[in-house]
Amino acid sequence: MNVTIKDVAKKAGVSVSTVSLVINKKPAITEETRQRVLQAIEELNYYPRRIAQGLASKRNGNIGFILTDYHFSRAEPFYTKIFLGSEFEARHHNYYLLLTTIQNKFAQSDIPRFLLEKNVDGVILAGKVPTGLIEHISGYGLPTVFVDYTPPKGKYFAVLMDNIDGAKQAVGHLIEKGHRKIAFIGGDISHPSIQSRLEGYRQALMEANLVFNEQLVITSSPNTTDIDGYQSTCALIQNGEPLTAIFAANDAMAFGCNRCLKEKNIRVPDQIALVGFDDVELAIEMEPRLTTIKVNKEDIGAIAVKSLVEMLDTNRKINGKILAPVELIVREST
Amino acid sequence: MNVTIKDVAKKAGVSVSTVSLVINKKPAITEETRQRVLQAIEELNYYPRRIAQGLASKRNGNIGFILTDYHFSRAEPFYTKIFLGSEFEARHHNYYLLLTTIQNKFAQSDIPRFLLEKNVDGVILAGKVPTGLIEHISGYGLPTVFVDYTPPKGKYFAVLMDNIDGAKQAVGHLIEKGHRKIAFIGGDISHPSIQSRLEGYRQALMEANLVFNEQLVITSSPNTTDIDGYQSTCALIQNGEPLTAIFAANDAMAFGCNRCLKEKNIRVPDQIALVGFDDVELAIEMEPRLTTIKVNKEDIGAIAVKSLVEMLDTNRKINGKILAPVELIVREST
DNA sequence: ATTAATTATCGAAACGTTTCGATAGATCGA
DNA sequence: TCGATCTATCGAAACGTTTCGATAATTAAT
Numbered sequence: 001m002n003v004t005i006k007d008v009a010k011k012a013g014v015s016v017s018t019v020s021l022v023i024n025k026k027p028a029i030t031e032e033t034r035q036r037v038l039q040a041i042e043e044l045n046y047y048p049r050r051i052a053q054g055l056a057s058k059r060n061g062n063i064g065f066i067l068t069d070y071h072f073s074r075a076e077p078f079y080t081k082i083f084l085g086s087e088f089e090a091r092h093h094n095y096y097l098l099l100t101t102i103q104n105k106f107a108q109s110d111i112p113r114f115l116l117e118k119n120v121d122g123v124i125l126a127g128k129v130p131t132g133l134i135e136h137i138s139g140y141g142l143p144t145v146f147v148d149y150t151p152p153k154g155k156y157f158a159v160l161m162d163n164i165d166g167a168k169q170a171v172g173h174l175i176e177k178g179h180r181k182i183a184f185i186g187g188d189i190s191h192p193s194i195q196s197r198l199e200g201y202r203q204a205l206m207e208a209n210l211v212f213n214e215q216l217v218i219t220s221s222p223n224t225t226d227i228d229g230y231q232s233t234c235a236l237i238q239n240g241e242p243l244t245a246i247f248a249a250n251d252a253m254a255f256g257c258n259r260c261l262k263e264k265n266i267r268v269p270d271q272i273a274l275v276g277f278d279d280v281e282l283a284i285e286m287e288p289r290l291t292t293i294k295v296n297k298e299d300i301g302a303i304a305v306k307s308l309v310e311m312l313d314t315n316r317k318i319n320g321k322i323l324a325p326v327e328l329i330v331r332e333s334t
Numbered sequence: 335m336n337v338t339i340k341d342v343a344k345k346a347g348v349s350v351s352t353v354s355l356v357i358n359k360k361p362a363i364t365e366e367t368r369q370r371v372l373q374a375i376e377e378l379n380y381y382p383r384r385i386a387q388g389l390a391s392k393r394n395g396n397i398g399f400i401l402t403d404y405h406f407s408r409a410e411p412f413y414t415k416i417f418l419g420s421e422f423e424a425r426h427h428n429y430y431l432l433l434t435t436i437q438n439k440f441a442q443s444d445i446p447r448f449l450l451e452k453n454v455d456g457v458i459l460a461g462k463v464p465t466g467l468i469e470h471i472s473g474y475g476l477p478t479v480f481v482d483y484t485p486p487k488g489k490y491f492a493v494l495m496d497n498i499d500g501a502k503q504a505v506g507h508l509i510e511k512g513h514r515k516i517a518f519i520g521g522d523i524s525h526p527s528i529q530s531r532l533e534g535y536r537q538a539l540m541e542a543n544l545v546f547n548e549q550l551v552i553t554s555s556p557n558t559t560d561i562d563g564y565q566s567t568c569a570l571i572q573n574g575e576p577l578t579a580i581f582a583a584n585d586a587m588a589f590g591c592n593r594c595l596k597e598k599n600i601r602v603p604d605q606i607a608l609v610g611f612d613d614v615e616l617a618i619e620m621e622p623r624l625t626t627i628k629v630n631k632e633d634i635g636a637i638a639v640k641s642l643v644e645m646l647d648t649n650r651k652i653n654g655k656i657l658a659p660v661e662l663i664v665r666e667s668t
Numbered sequence: 669a670t671t672a673a674t675t676a677t678c679g680a681a682a683c684g685t686t687t688c689g690a691t692a693g694a695t696c697g698a
Numbered sequence: 699t700c701g702a703t704c705t706a707t708c709g710a711a712a713c714g715t716t717t718c719g720a721t722a723a724t725t726a727a728t
Contacts, residue, residue, distance in 0.1 A: 006684080053686075096448065
């Protein structure tokens with residue numbers, strides 16, 4: 001059969017418990033016996049059976065990763081990449097990721113099985129998840145990390161992208177290029193990250209001693225899609241307020257914005273410069289290629305896992321948030 | 335502490351083993367005791383600890399899902415959706431999916447940990463994976479299912495899409511529309527699925543008693559991207575051979591094809607009709623919207639899991655392949 | 669009515685680890 | 699030199715199930 005810890009013990013001429021102590025890097029082991037055990041492990045090509053470790057130690061080495069199926073299967077692989085970063089990081093901490101998708105609205109039958117079967121040590125929740133689920137999960141008392149979403153109430157730990165700083169970088173870049181009349185098109189302002197981006201816009205202007213002109217801020221569109229960007233831009237141009245640059249709250253809106261400008265024969269970046277936010281895959285396909293703020297998705301995933309593992313190792317929960325750094329990518333649209 | 339099988343046994347007034355028999359739906363249990371046990375389970379809100387089951391039964395209820403990180407994080411969520419379908423199906427068979435990504439070339443250090451730690455009962459390999467890994471995995475004797483890829487040698491079980499049938503449907507559709515001179519642009523013909531699509535093209539013509547005209551078949555392009563489609567189409571038009579329809583071996587090539595035709599002021603579908611293959615997300619954005627062959631990715635993933643679970647349950651391996659059905663989606667380009 | 673066959677239930681071992689308390693040996697202090 | 703303290707190692711219980719062989723109860727066969 002398979003080689004077990006007993007075989008290792010026999011080969012190294014020590015007890016099973018000693019082998020266990022070596023495997024788990026516990027102190028109080030002579031260097032000499034440690035080496036003997038390690039060598040036996042090597043020679044027998046022994047790997048501890050994860051499942052047995054789990055039963056004995058009451059930690060199963062799994063992390064649950066929950067997101068809505070909508071988020072997971074979107075064309076833009078945003079959460080996929082976050083997951084990828086998480087998986088990679090988890091692997092290096094010797095944890096497994098158990099991914100499960102859920103519906104957008106909470107149903108009792110939708111409760112991830114790994115929770116019921118006590119099969120995870122902690123949970124990562126990515127993107128917006130139904131509050132019903134959040135409440136349910138908190139009942140297990142498991143360490144939990146939110147990613148790219150902050151629950152409406154309660155204590156939590158979240159990994160977010162630095163929206164304010166990103167917006168400041170975007171607008172700062174435009175200011176550096178000499179722009180003074182910079183518009184913001186925002187769409188659905190109820191969304192926390194859009195709010196932050198507007199806040200960053202405001203701060204950047206302030207720091208450069210530029211006035212915040214309400215005529216240049218369009219947040220009337222109901223969503224944050226391509227269409228909203230198109231409409232917001234049309235409205236902005238209609239306004240007649242002079243401007244030389246536009247900061248769109250995300251790339252999708254930037255695309256719509258660009259489309260509108262093209263229709264009105266306004267040249268980008270010559271007449272109006274344009275910056276987006278997110279650096280989606282299509283940003284590089286835009287005509288002209290879009291200057292935008294890049295978020296390293298893999299990093300976000302990795303940070304989430306790292307934080308969770310720390311909670312698991314130290315056995316205490318952390319509250320607050322971590323802001324993942326963002327980066328300005330300058331392309332042709334500015 | 336947590337409620338265990340013992341608590342259930344006590345509450346139901348039976349032995350632990352009886353509870354286990356009920357849980358695992360073994361025969362030889364009176365309906366009456368079965369009900370008593372079930373009720374106790376319900377009242378105590380008991381769920382077996384997965385990890386304990388695993389240790390005792392020597393099956394851990396996990397399925398390894400391996401794909402290259404490249405495949406996973408592509409913009410087109412092809413494998414993501416396959417995974418999604420797999421995850422869903424696995425959930426319903428009470429299995430967990432352990433996803434791991436690997437590099438494109440095989441390295442010893444890259445061996446998924448769930449293999450070393452004997453943490454999976456079977457493996458799904460999606461997309462092209464390095465042969466070194468395939469050989470390594472076969473050493474474990476685990477039931478294995480390939481998805482959208484057939485290894486170059488050895489026995490295997492694979493879930494593939496029905497390329498031949500899809501091509502036949504595509505070309506058949508064109509023929510039905512009255513087209514007689516139908517071109518095929520294929521790109522990298524060394525790729526098995528492109529070969530099959532060419533074969534389907536050939537069969538469709540044959541069945542309609544149309545001649546196979548080599549002048550109308552372009553397979554000189556080195557890849558199967560947008561660019562290749564563009565170049566192949568230009569070459570085709572240059573040829574001068576009259577034609578009224580083009581079947582592109584995939585959607586990406588169809589996009590390039592469309593771009594070329596647009597440049598040459600050839601109207602789609604009036605002058606030349608165009609069909610693609612894959613139904614990628616962008617197909618609906620093409621101008622005109624692309625008629626194409628749709629593959630249900632979630633189905634493929636589900637079929638893979640279903641087959642694997644069957645192997646696990648019956649404890650014997652299956653060889654051969656399953657072809658997942660494909661479907662013609664008629665849009666504006668024909 | 670007795671034995672044989674069948675069925676429902678049970679007890680205990682097994683799965684492969686971790687962990688806790690025990691032990692023997694070494695070191696120390698006075 | 700003797701007890702006290704410390705250190706390296708060990709033995710055995712524990713984790714929560716499944717499963718196998720045993721047993722008691724029931725049914726069937728003669």
